[in-house]
Amino acid sequence: MTTNAILLKTLRGERTERPPVWFMRQAGRVLPSYMKIKEDYTFWQMMQNPEVAAKVTLLPVDDLGVDAAILFSDILVIPHALGMGLEFNDSGPLFDNPLAFRENPLSGLHPDPSKLNYIYTVIDKIKRTKSPETPLIGFCGAPLTVLLFMLQGLGRKGDFPEAIRFMYQNKETTRQLIEIVTELSITYALGQIDHGIDVFQLFDTHAGLIPADLYQELFMPSTRKIAAAVREEDIPFIFFPKGLGSGIAQITPDDCDFLSIDWQTPLNLARKLVDPKIGLQGNVDPRLLYASQTEIEKALQPYIEFGKNNQNWIFNLGHGFMPGISFESARFLADWVKQTDWKR
Numbered sequence: 008m009t010t011n012a013i014l015l016k017t018l019r020g021e022r023t024e025r026p027p028v029w030f031m032r033q034a035g036r037v038l039p040s041y042m043k044i045k046e047d048y049t050f051w052q053m054m055q056n057p058e059v060a061a062k063v064t065l066l067p068v069d070d071l072g073v074d075a076a077i078l079f080s081d082i083l084v085i086p087h088a089l090g091m092g093l094e095f096n097d098s099g100p101l102f103d104n105p106l107a108f109r110e111n112p113l114s115g116l117h118p119d120p121s122k123l124n125y126i127y128t129v130i131d132k133i134k135r136t137k138s139p140e141t142p143l144i145g146f147c148g149a150p151l152t153v154l155l156f157m158l159q160g161l162g163r164k165g166d167f168p169e170a171i172r173f174m175y176q177n178k179e180t181t182r183q184l185i186e187i188v189t190e191l192s193i194t195y196a197l198g199q200i201d202h203g204i205d206v207f208q209l210f211d212t213h214a215g216l217i218p219a220d221l222y223q224e225l226f227m228p229s230t231r232k233i234a235a236a237v238r239e240e241d242i243p244f245i246f247f248p249k250g251l252g253s254g255i256a257q258i259t260p261d262d263c264d265f266l267s268i269d270w271q272t273p274l275n276l277a278r279k280l281v282d283p284k285i286g287l288q289g290n291v292d293p294r295l296l297y298a299s300q301t302e303i304e305k306a307l308q309p310y311i312e313f314g315k316n317n318q319n320w321i322f323n324l325g326h327g328f329m330p331g332i333s334f335e336s337a338r339f340l341a342d343w344v345k346q347t348d349w350k351r
């Protein structure tokens with residue numbers, strides 16, 4: 008059983024000698040073993056092949072020594088299961104016909120939950136092959152982040168200009184789209200739970216792209232619905248609203264168990280802003296890993312004080328690993344967490 012795993016203990020509020028550690032985007036990008044497998048498949052093929060996806064999910068546990076595995080999949084499986092044409096090429100996701108450019112954005116969406124079944128097969132396979140000590144984190148994207156991709160298509164412009172304009176000019180349609188994404192996301196989250204994930208993280212990578220009060224008005228109710236559905240199943244719920252800034256002060260213990268903090272918000276400040284009943288996760292700047300190990304270690308010192316005083320904290324990055332980071336730096340970071348004397 009995974010119940011004694013350090014991540015689950017921390018999520019339950021129990022004392023541990025050190026913070027648990029895992030990394031966003033730990034499965035892709037930094038691992039030589041991943042790069043090797045990727046020579047033979049596209050990303051989309053990898054995540055749809057249960058053998059490969061299960062294997063890649065578990066690579067970071069062996070290679071980096073992290074305390075949890077995160078399902079190897081993507082947040083954009085939801086638009087795909089809503090009937091949108093989607094492929095991944097070398098520069099990222101490509102949608103056939105993004106919604107903001109359609110005459111009637113609602114009419115083309117046809118939720119088909121069976122299009123997510125292959126992911127449950129991946130979870131089954133992971134459960135059969137992983138060590139019982141390793142918790143499995145499931146996830147999906149939050150409605151805002153998923154909808155931005157659906158409306159804009161390729162997010163390479165960074166700030167999704169047409170998608171945001173669409174939201175301001177078509178509030179009612181936006182509400183209906185949020186509803187559609189939320190319903191399928193709940194079905195998907197509960198499906199992952201049925202198949203045995205231990206923890207759930209909701210990624211809202213682009214939460215900072217709209218004002219915090221519009222976020223509260225339009226998106227927080229649906230985020231709360233997803234959280235409630237997951238927590239009703241007794242699965243701990245981590246929420247990552249990247250870029251929300253001081254908006255994190257408005258998040259309540261009804262919204263999540265743990266809040267993942269981005270690298271823009273100092274952890275001590277986050278601790279002051281966020282309700283003390285909510286645990287924190289984060290928030291090492293992923294770009295720090297471009298620096299030398301001496302510089303990395305120096306920059307990590309304040310985390311020791313934080314970790315000494317805060318048991319309800321999961322060590323992680325403030326966003327995923329960047330491309331081009333060396334495996335040695337990533338491994339160094341995981342080792343550092345496990346070897347440091349946290350003075351607890």
Ligand code: CP3
Nearest residue numbers: 032033034035050077078079080081082099100210212327
């Ligand atoms: O450790 C893991 O990698 C876990 C699996 C995971 C992936 N994507 C695999 C992936 C998770 C949790 C995600 C979430 C995701 N996907 C988010 C939210 C978190 C974040 O990092 O911001 C977003 C916005 C997406 C959408 C997405 N997927 C984009 C924009 C891209 C292309 C650019 C990029 O970041 O690489 C992807 C592709 C993708 N998803 C890759 C991986 C490993 C890259 C595939 C490759 O190796 O080329």
